[in-house]
Amino acid sequence: MSETYPPDAAGGDAGSLAALPVRPARGVAASAKPAEGIAARIARRWWVVAICVAVALLAAFVYLLITTPIYTATCVLSPDRRVGGVNDVAPDEFLAAQRELIFSKPVLSAAIAALDPSTRVDAGGALASEQSLRDALQAKISTGEQVIYLRLDSPSAQAAARGLNALTAEYLKVAGDQKNTAAGTMAELTRVRDQRAADRAAAEKELSDFRATANVSGTDADKSAAGARLDQLNAALSAAQVELAAADAAIKTAQDAVADPAKLHQLIEANRARGIFAGLDQERARVQGQLDAAQTLLARQRQSMLPQHPQVRQTQHTIDQFNARIAELDGRYGQTYRDDLTRQREAAQRKVEELKPLIEQQSKLAQDYSTKTARLAELEGGLKRADAALAEVDAKMRDLAVSAGSSAQGPPTMRIVQPAQAPHHPSHPDRTRTLAIALLAGLIGGCLFAGIGKSKR
Numbered sequence: 535m536s537e538t539y540p541p542d543a544a545g546g547d548a549g550s551l552a553a554l555p556v557r558p559a560r561g562v563a564a565s566a567k568p569a570e571g572i573a574a575r576i577a578r579r580w581w582v583v584a585i586c587v588a589v590a591l592l593a594a595f596v597y598l599l600i601t602t603p604i605y606t607a608t609c610v611l612s613p614d615r616r617v618g619g620v621n622d623v624a625p626d627e628f629l630a631a632q633r634e635l636i637f638s639k640p641v642l643s644a645a646i647a648a649l650d651p652s653t654r655v656d657a658g659g660a661l662a663s664e665q666s667l668r669d670a671l672q673a674k675i676s677t678g679e680q681v682i683y684l685r686l687d688s689p690s691a692q693a694a695a696r697g698l699n700a701l702t703a704e705y706l707k708v709a710g711d712q713k714n715t716a717a718g719t720m721a722e723l724t725r726v727r728d729q730r731a732a733d734r735a736a737a738e739k740e741l742s743d744f745r746a747t748a749n750v751s752g753t754d755a756d757k758s759a760a761g762a763r764l765d766q767l768n769a770a771l772s773a774a775q776v777e778l779a780a781a782d783a784a785i786k787t788a789q790d791a792v793a794d795p796a797k798l799h800q801l802i803e804a805n806r807a808r809g810i811f812a813g814l815d816q817e818r819a820r821v822q823g824q825l826d827a828a829q830t831l832l833a834r835q836r837q838s839m840l841p842q843h844p845q846v847r848q849t850q851h852t853i854d855q856f857n858a859r860i861a862e863l864d865g866r867y868g869q870t871y872r873d874d875l876t877r878q879r880e881a882a883q884r885k886v887e888e889l890k891p892l893i894e895q896q897s898k899l900a901q902d903y904s905t906k907t908a909r910l911a912e913l914e915g916g917l918k919r920a921d922a923a924l925a926e927v928d929a930k931m932r933d934l935a936v937s938a939g940s941s942a943q944g945p946p947t948m949r950i951v952q953p954a955q956a957p958h959h960p961s962h963p964d965r966t967r968t969l970a971i972a973l974l975a976g977l978i979g980g981c982l983f984a985g986i987g988k989s990k991r
């Protein structure tokens with residue numbers, strides 16, 4: 535909307551009012567113009583971006599000026615032939631052994647001693663001692679390529695190249711010396727191994743022959759069985775001796791009871807259940823039955839006949855015979871009991887006499903088994919010692935084969951594929967990378983600072 539003005543004092547008409555200028559209302563023009571964008575704001579404040587880039591590049595140049603450059607010399611070593619074939623050393627073990635030799639104290643000290651003092655000084659401490667050289671040296675193994683990459687860091691490019699070349703020269707020298715001595719050592723170890731292999735074969739044969747002839751296994755089960763058998767026989771002998779002593783005591787008791795019929799009767803009654811009097815009991819019962827019948831007949835005869843009648847006298851005579859027979863049978867009970875005790879004693883005595891030789895024989899067998907078991911253990915120990923001695927020689931030959939590269943194809947020789955040369959550019963700091971990072975950081979920072987300013991309305 536626009537502002538209106540009142541007519542002037544002269545009383546102007548509508549035409550004169552239309553000729554007057556019209557001013558827009560406040561805020562109309564501001565709202566009609568769009569706000570400024572971020573890209574336009576950054577473009578308008580380009581000088582902020584330029585300043586940030588300049589500051590970042592200046593900081594990068596200062597960093598490059600004050601930072602001591604580090605140069606990395608590189609050398610590549612490789613065997614003269616590929617290793618790892620049949621009956622050959624493994625490539626990883628061989629290369630690892632060469633790396634250990636490079637980092638060994640003799641090689642490091644010889645490399646430092648071979649350098650002139652000025653080179654050691656230019657190296658800035660990297661070649662001052664064995665430990666410093668070990669810290670500055672890097673070795674990377676590539677099993678697939680079968681190469682060793684050696685890198686040496688130093689503030690001086692020339693010192694890095696010279697130090698690495700001196701190190702590889704001393705390594706090749708030490709490796710050559712080891713290879714020369716390894717041939718004689720391997721021949722001696724081969725002779726020793728053949729002898730120990732023969733000793734092991736002899737020990738194994740002796741053990742096998744002894745097992746076949748001695749018929750022992752040396753196991754705990756066999757030892758337990760032999761001991762259990764001997765214990766069983768000893769227990770049986772002790773029981774037989776107890777039975778023999780009991781039989782002797784019973785015989786003595788029976789002999790003492792002969793003069794005492796009551797005591798003898800008690801012994802007979804106490805042993806009747808054993809069945810030793812079964813025959814006597816049957817015979818006595820038969821005679822007793824006959825006696826009872828004769829006594830019954832005598833009683834009937836006395837009722838009708840006189841005592842002097844021949845039939846009465848005959849029956850009385852028969853009764854007397856039966857009584858004598860019963861008395862005879864009663865006397866045989868004691869003898870039968872004594873005979874049974876005698877048989878028990880004889881059985882116990884025979885058992886004792888039979889067990890004693892068995893125990894003696896089993897004792898000899900157990901002693902012989904113990905002797906054979908001890909001999910078996912001795913032979914087994916000898917075989918184990920022979921195995922250990924042979925394994926020790928095999929380990930030495932293996933270590934020698936890995937360290938010196940000895941194999942059936944002949945020992946490989948390490949050679950320098952790429953000698954160390956003085957690098958033209960330092961490996962640290964990387965100027966291109968540093969300036970690129972500074973430029974990128976300046977651009978990002980400048981855009982941020984330029985974009986957060988007030989927009990122009």
